[in-house]
């Protein structure tokens with residue numbers, strides 16, 4: 001029996017679906033247990049991403065020069081909340097941002113695609129209807145949503161030679177060619193070759209905007225004590241990958257909905273049952289991914305663990321207003337807003 005409230009998510013993103021442990025998915029997306037602590041890596045990455053967006057919009061949409069656009073981005077990072085990171089300080093992130101744009105300048109030969117509504121695909125939020133009914137909201141279908149750095153196209157002599165999902169990723173770890181300081185680009189690319197995120201975003205580009213993506217373009221931006229230049233990885237995406245991704249992703253969502261209904265109707269209020277019998281814990285590598293213990297571990301270690309989780313975490317749902325502002329609201333308020 002659980003005293004914690006539940007709600008199946010109204011939209012699912014790549015990161016919510018990629019949990020390799022069903023119990024982790026349950027804690028994070030059905031019980032909506034979130035920590036109010038901030039993560040310095042996320043703050044640094046967020047400041048970098050927002051500065052890129054600001055500078056690109058200033059250059060491509062408002063016609064500012066590259067120098068002016070860079071200044072805007074730099075100022076944004078320096079005036080953002082302190083990252084609290086010992087290496088990824090605001091000053092170091094700002095310097096890395098400046099050098100990154102110098103290495104990958106804004107050009108007319110590599111520019112954001114124009115979307116169906118005429119806007120540029122910079123910092124593009126999409127919402128794809130999966131056609132799968134929400135288990136508590138019969139009038140709503142579950143959405144697959146994402147926010148990406150952009151869809152871009154590359155031209156040579158005025159002819160488009162490729163369309164890309166662009167993803168800038170800051171990192172503090174780089175693979176090296178054995179015995180050298182050189183970046184091992186093949187090994188780095190291998191990390192992303194079957195990336196669900198890149199494939200899913202390319203499906204959204206095709207379905208929503210009729211843009212056929214040829215590759216994912218990952219730009220790795222090291223933020224380290226000693227500056228290292230950013231580098232680019234071109235990850236091909238085929239139609240075969242897109243077709244398989246759609247089948248597998250929608251099947252996974254249907255299966256999660258079925259489990260949720262079973263849990264809601266048979267387990268939640270049954271004092272002799274635990275959610276673990278419906279959302280199986282992996283007890284595997286995801287328990288200590290990135291050398292950090294899973295935040296929900298207490299719930300998998302002993303019978304009363306869920307009570308501990310209820311004390312450590314808040315039940316909150318991330319929201320986004322019409323003007324793109326992100327916020328958090330309590331699960332109870334959120335459900336009220338949905339009429340539940």
Ligand code: SF4
Pocket residue numbers: 021022023024027281282283284286287288294295296297298299300
């Ligand atoms: S501790 Fe391990 S098994 Fe439990 S929720 Fe986390 S990842 Fe899953």
